Amino acid sequence: MKKSRKQTIVFKNAPKIIGNYTIVGQKEGNSNFKNYFDYVLKNDLFGEKTFENAERKMLEHAIWNALDNAHLDSKDLDLLISGDLLNQIISSSFAARQFDVTYLGLYGACSTMAETLAVGSAFIDGNYFSKVACATGSHFSSAERQYRFPLELGNQRPPVSQWTVTGAGCTILGDSGGDKEIVNATFGKVTDFGINDVNNMGAAMAPAAMSTLIAHFEDTKTTPEDYDLILTGDLGKLGSEILMDLMENKGYKLKENYKDCGQMIFNNNQKSYQGGSGAGCSAVILNSYVMQKMKEGVYSRVLFAATGALLSTTSSQQGNTIPGICHAVEIRNCADKKEKK
Amino acid sequence: MKKSRKQTIVFKNAPKIIGNYTIVGQKEGNSNFKNYFDYVLKNDLFGEKTFENAERKMLEHAIWNALDNAHLDSKDLDLLISGDLLNQIISSSFAARQFDVTYLGLYGACSTMAETLAVGSAFIDGNYFSKVACATGSHFSSAERQYRFPLELGNQRPPVSQWTVTGAGCTILGDSGGDKEIVNATFGKVTDFGINDVNNMGAAMAPAAMSTLIAHFEDTKTTPEDYDLILTGDLGKLGSEILMDLMENKGYKLKENYKDCGQMIFNNNQKSYQGGSGAGCSAVILNSYVMQKMKEGVYSRVLFAATGALLSTTSSQQGNTIPGICHAVEIRNCADKKEKK
Numbered sequence: 001m002k003k004s005r006k007q008t009i010v011f012k013n014a015p016k017i018i019g020n021y022t023i024v025g026q027k028e029g030n031s032n033f034k035n036y037f038d039y040v041l042k043n044d045l046f047g048e049k050t051f052e053n054a055e056r057k058m059l060e061h062a063i064w065n066a067l068d069n070a071h072l073d074s075k076d077l078d079l080l081i082s083g084d085l086l087n088q089i090i091s092s093s094f095a096a097r098q099f100d101v102t103y104l105g106l107y108g109a110c111s112t113m114a115e116t117l118a119v120g121s122a123f124i125d126g127n128y129f130s131k132v133a134c135a136t137g138s139h140f141s142s143a144e145r146q147y148r149f150p151l152e153l154g155n156q157r158p159p160v161s162q163w164t165v166t167g168a169g170c171t172i173l174g175d176s177g178g179d180k181e182i183v184n185a186t187f188g189k190v191t192d193f194g195i196n197d198v199n200n201m202g203a204a205m206a207p208a209a210m211s212t213l214i215a216h217f218e219d220t221k222t223t224p225e226d227y228d229l230i231l232t233g234d235l236g237k238l239g240s241e242i243l244m245d246l247m248e249n250k251g252y253k254l255k256e257n258y259k260d261c262g263q264m265i266f267n268n269n270q271k272s273y274q275g276g277s278g279a280g281c282s283a284v285i286l287n288s289y290v291m292q293k294m295k296e297g298v299y300s301r302v303l304f305a306a307t308g309a310l311l312s313t314t315s316s317q318q319g320n321t322i323p324g325i326c327h328a329v330e331i332r333n334c335a336d337k338k339e340k341k
Numbered sequence: 342m343k344k345s346r347k348q349t350i351v352f353k354n355a356p357k358i359i360g361n362y363t364i365v366g367q368k369e370g371n372s373n374f375k376n377y378f379d380y381v382l383k384n385d386l387f388g389e390k391t392f393e394n395a396e397r398k399m400l401e402h403a404i405w406n407a408l409d410n411a412h413l414d415s416k417d418l419d420l421l422i423s424g425d426l427l428n429q430i431i432s433s434s435f436a437a438r439q440f441d442v443t444y445l446g447l448y449g450a451c452s453t454m455a456e457t458l459a460v461g462s463a464f465i466d467g468n469y470f471s472k473v474a475c476a477t478g479s480h481f482s483s484a485e486r487q488y489r490f491p492l493e494l495g496n497q498r499p500p501v502s503q504w505t506v507t508g509a510g511c512t513i514l515g516d517s518g519g520d521k522e523i524v525n526a527t528f529g530k531v532t533d534f535g536i537n538d539v540n541n542m543g544a545a546m547a548p549a550a551m552s553t554l555i556a557h558f559e560d561t562k563t564t565p566e567d568y569d570l571i572l573t574g575d576l577g578k579l580g581s582e583i584l585m586d587l588m589e590n591k592g593y594k595l596k597e598n599y600k601d602c603g604q605m606i607f608n609n610n611q612k613s614y615q616g617g618s619g620a621g622c623s624a625v626i627l628n629s630y631v632m633q634k635m636k637e638g639v640y641s642r643v644l645f646a647a648t649g650a651l652l653s654t655t656s657s658q659q660g661n662t663i664p665g666i667c668h669a670v671e672i673r674n675c676a677d678k679k680e681k682k
Contacts, residue, residue: 005419007443009469050659078346079528086653087428089448090661093531093651097664102348102528104456105651105666107430107446115445119460126467128350146655187420187443190434310434310446312427314487318391320431323438325446 007212008186008219009118011125015132016178017171017331019070020287021062025140025166028276028284031266036288037167038065044141044166052086055139058168059084059095063135066170066287070131077101078129081120083112085138085164085279086146092136101133109308110205110234111188112136113169113283114327117304118185120173121329130175137168138278147198147313160200162236162262163272169283178334180294185329186216190310192323198316202239202262202274205307208324209235210246212305216328217252224254228299231290232326233282233306234262236274261285282306290331300333348553349527349560350459352466356473357519358512358672360411361628362403366481366507369617369625372607377629378508379406385482385507393427396480399509400425400436404476407511407628411472418442419470422461424453426479426505426620427487433477442474450649451546451575452529453477454510454624455668458645459526461514462670471516478509479619488539488654501541503577503603504613510624519675521635526670527557531651533664539657543580543603543615546648549665550576551587553646557669558593565595569640572631573667574623574647575603577615602626623647631672641674 022037029040039061046054046061059082067074080099082092083106096103108115116134123129141151143164149155173182191211195204209232217223224230224247235243240260247254261282262275286304293299305328316322363378370381380402387395387402400423408415421440423433424447437444449456457475464470482492484505490496514523532552536545550573558564565571565588576584581601588595602623603616627645634640646669657663 005416009464052655052659075346083448085429087655088426088450088651088653090651090653090656093664093666094656094661096531097533101530103531103666104460104528105448107424107448109429119445122467122469123350123463126463126469128463128467187445189442190437190444192438310429310431312429312431314393314428315431315435318393320435323434325434325444 006219007215008184009122010184011121011182013125014181014183015121015124015173016176017180018174018178019066019172020291021066021069022169022284022288023058023062023167024284027270028165028167033265033289036292037284051139051141055137055142056091056094059091059135059137060098062168062170063133066133066172070172072131074099074101077131077133079104079123079132081106081116081132082135083107084136085143108325108327109310110277110279111306111308111325111327112279113286114304114306114329117171117182117329118187118327121182121185124173124175132173133170134173135170136279136283138164138280140164140166143278157273158199159273160238162201162274162277164278165265165276165281165284167280167284169287171287180331181334183330183332184220186212186219188212188326190323190325192321194321196321198311201277201309202236203242204309204322205324206235206239206242206246208326209243209305209307212326212328214250224252227257227301227303229302230254230258231302231304232260234277235260235307236262236277238274294333302331304329304331347560348556349525350463351525352462352523354466355522355524356462356465356514357517358521359515359519360407360513361632362407362410363510363625363629364399364403364508365625368611369506369508374606374630377633378625392480392482396478396483397432397435400432400476400478401439403509403511404474407474407513411513413472415440415442418472418474420445420464420473422447422457422473423476424448425477426484449666449668450651451618451620452647452649452666452668453620454627455645455647455670458512458523458670459528459668462523462526465514465516473514474511475514476511477620477624479505479621481505481507484619498614499540500614501579503542503615503618505619506606506617506622506625508621508625510628512628521672522675524671524673525561527553527560529553529667531664531666533662535662537662542618542650543577544583545650545663546665547576547580547583547587549667550584550646550648553667553669555591565593568598568642568644570643571595571599572643572645573601575618576601576648577603577618579615635674643672645670645672
């Protein structure tokens with residue numbers, strides 16, 4: 001690997017994706033992707049007393065079942081990498097208690113799914129571990145009351161707002177097996193264009209997505225046309241349009257092969273305004289729909305670029321703007337890898 | 342490297358420590374280590390309007406000056422790895438805005454300094470990057486009002502409480518240069534012994550420290566006697582005693598070569614009860630006193646095991662216990678490495 005100030009690291013022994021699992025809430029279970037999710041909650045509390053505990057339980061459920069999907073036992077797991085949106089990432093830390101495994105907590109807001117895959121891939125490619133679980137999730141009700149208002153207040157949602165996805169996704173990475181692999185990862189830089197509307201995350205995150213996508217294309221000497229799918233995390237309808245404009249100004253035209261998980265997840269009857277958001281949004285689309293379509297051969301080269309808004313209620317209340325970040329991983333069907341090179 | 346379920350990863354090309362810097366508050370500036378810190382704040386607000394902004398500014402100051410100490414410019418930096426105790430690690434994310442560099446956000450509570458060093462070392466040893474900045478910090482006033490009570494309330498502090506250190510530390514890791522290196526890292530498992538007193542973090546974290554220390558000794562086939570210094574993060578006086586008891590029950594006797602940053606940082610006249618705590622506690626002791634003593638040859642083989650309590654105010658208010666974690670890195674003087682083997 002050439003060492004430089006490139007943001008992209010290339011994996012010599014590309015880590016394989018050997019297991020996936022997704023669990024979602026009721027609303028997501030009625031979305032455009034209802035047939036792709038593994039498990040739909042009958043009740044958003046998932047049998048727990050609080051939404052925070054339900055979020056933790058979804059994460060545990062996703063990790064256990066992704067291991068099962070990879071035909072692994074938790075004893076086979078070397079490392080669990082996880083993060084979420086709750087303060088001090090308690091969903092991840094408390095979920096990790098259930099697994100007798102080394103744990104690495106990350107925080108990248110809604111970019112966390114890509115961040116865990118990037119770090120997990122490096123640990124496998126670097127030959128430190130052979131089986132790594134990468135997981136994240138979010139819950140509409142726990143996020144609303146932490147970041148915005150208690151649901152009981154019944155606040156109106158502004159038109160630029162997005163709907164935090166209730167769901168968790170887990171990817172199991174291995175040093176062998178599986179028909180998909182992660183060939184490289186592009187780490188993002190924190191980008192801040194001065195947006196301070198906490199209801200307009202898409203606008204805050206779009207510049208970060210642009211920064212990471214361009215870094216990826218330059219580092220790997222590729223163009224958007226080289227990918228069957230370029231998938232951002234949760235820019236939403238407005239945010240994706242902003243990204244397409246920003247990219248076009250930089251000479252990169254994003255066409256039909258560009259999609260955004262937040263923009264696509266809910267159907268128009270679901271009153272989610274700009275679409276879905278949250279760490280769980282890209283996690284459940286990647287680990288269900290994208291994996292399925294890659295298996296079917298519809299997609300064979302995918303650039304997964306999850307986006308995160310790095311604010312807190314305190315930073316916003318103190319008048320700070322909203323910095324964004326975007327981490328990306330390139331996923332390929334092993335078979336198609338060579339001919340696509 | 343042999344792949345196994347070991348918690349310890351060994352670095353073939355041990356990353357070098359090529360720069361350090363510490364900045365602390367007034368109270369820390371009057372502590373037992375006042376002569377070791379690089380910069381002492383005259384005012385805990387550090388010229389900012391809020392304590393949260395002061396915490397962010399300390400982190401920026403530590404990173405800039407650690408780069409300077411390593412004779413590097415931010416242009417030479419490949420990756421910044423950082424985390425802190427504030428919700429959504431805003432101090433780290435907002436500090437990262439100031440550096441045109443890829444950023445990886447981690448959360449390990451007060452174990453974050455060791456967590457950043459472990460991950461940063463893997464990225465350098467794995468040959469992905471050549472210069473990585475690892476930083477963390479904490480601020481008494483921002484931590485008190487986020488985790489406990491507004492200072493204005495003037496609540497009494499219980500005898501088992503610790504004092505969050507106001508300070509930030511940064512270590513610059515490189516693939517060459519420097520006279521100290523990180524030879525291995527032991528990732529911790531989340532451990533929960535059912536402690537639910539948010540004022541008694543030491544007791545909550547001690548079992549995690551025991552778990553990681555024993556894993557390290559077993560993985561590396563060493564004993565406590567092999568180290569000149571075994572340094573835990575912020576167990577405090579009570580927590581360190583609990584750890585020594587727990588270790589003795591497991592057949593490992595921690596003697597004079599065992600110290601705890603929280604237990605040692607403040608002198609008895611500073612009314613800090615069990616001692617210091619916070620992500621900044623172990624960060625400022627490691628990057629000042631420990632580095633200095635290694636330079637002087639007083640220590641040549643150090644096991645740095647930072648401890649974290651993975652709670653949030655929400656998890657505690659909902660009646661959950663406090664899980665703990667401990668990540669460790671072994672640091673050696675390059676020269677003494679062979680003879681000590």
